[in-house]
Amino acid sequence: MHSVLRGADATVPAGQAVAITGRSGSGKSTLLNIVSGIERADAGVVEVDGRNITALAEPALTLWRRAHVGFVYQFFNLVPTLDVLENVRLVLELNGVGNAEARRRGLAALADVGLRDRAGSAVDQLSGGEQQRVAIARALVHRPTLLLADEPTGNLDQESAALVLPLLLSLARSGGAMLLVVTHDAQLAWRLDRVLELRDGRLWEVAQSP
Numbered sequence: 001m002h003s004v005l006r007g008a009d010a011t012v013p014a015g016q017a018v019a020i021t022g023r024s025g026s027g028k029s030t031l032l033n034i035v036s037g038i039e040r041a042d043a044g045v046v047e048v049d050g051r052n053i054t055a056l057a058e059p060a061l062t063l064w065r066r067a068h069v070g071f072v073y074q075f076f077n078l079v080p081t082l083d084v085l086e087n088v089r090l091v092l093e094l095n096g097v098g099n100a101e102a103r104r105r106g107l108a109a110l111a112d113v114g115l116r117d118r119a120g121s122a123v124d125q126l127s128g129g130e131q132q133r134v135a136i137a138r139a140l141v142h143r144p145t146l147l148l149a150d151e152p153t154g155n156l157d158q159e160s161a162a163l164v165l166p167l168l169l170s171l172a173r174s175g176g177a178m179l180l181v182v183t184h185d186a187q188l189a190w191r192l193d194r195v196l197e198l199r200d201g202r203l204w205e206v207a208q209s210p
């Protein structure tokens with residue numbers, strides 16, 4: 001069997017923002033998927049906020065993820081048949097938030113990313129950069145403990161990309177969320193609190209060059 005992660009171990013304090021780097025195929029996406037419980041590891045433990053999520057069975061794991069995790073993907077993963085606001089408020093509805101409250105919080109999350117006036121737009125009417133900002137609003141609307149982003153700027157032009165990481169960072173900070181971002185952009189990575197490199201299945205602390 002080919003092991004992708006072998007002893008990858010790190011402790012991230014609440015509210016810290018961490019960049020994860022590593023070459024293609026090093027297991028960055030696998031790591032984020034395991035941290036969020038989308039994939040299961042064959043061995044090892046993931047603890048979030050003192051809770052051992054590896055011990056949770058479905059559907060408890062699904063409920064935990066829905067309540068406590070926000071995920072931003074490289075290719076946005078918005079639902080094309082829903083409009084912008086519907087995409088953002090969906091997670092609130094899944095968490096049992098009522099209609100008026102879901103609408104209010106969805107619009108507030110869109111305002112946070114500067115897209116309040118696009119609430120009724122179809123997703124495909126937005127640019128890539130705007131779609132990623134909607135995805136950020138969706139990832140944060142339920143105030144997750146853990147915000148995960150897998151190469152969130154990988155599919156954006158430079159100008160849009162330059163907006164996305166600072167936005168993720170400031171919204172994660174103001175919401176008190178722990179942020180893990182996979183990024184290849186070393187300059188952007190250093191705007192976060194800490195950089196970890198995934199190499200040979202392990203996480204290595206990267207020291208900032210002077």
Ligand SMILES: Nc1ncnc2c1ncn2[C@@H]1O[C@H](COP(=O)(O)OP(=O)(O)O)[C@@H](O)[C@H]1O
Binds near residue numbers: 022025027029031
């Ligand atoms: N569903 C899968 N089944 C088998 N191997 C996979 C699967 N997903 C990823 N891999 C392998 O796991 C390794 C890590 O992949 P991935 O986590 O996507 O790396 P990264 O995000 O760093 O590019 C790679 O060798 C990849 O080929």
Ligand SMILES: [Mg+2]
Binds near residue numbers: 030150
């Ligand atoms: Mg990947």
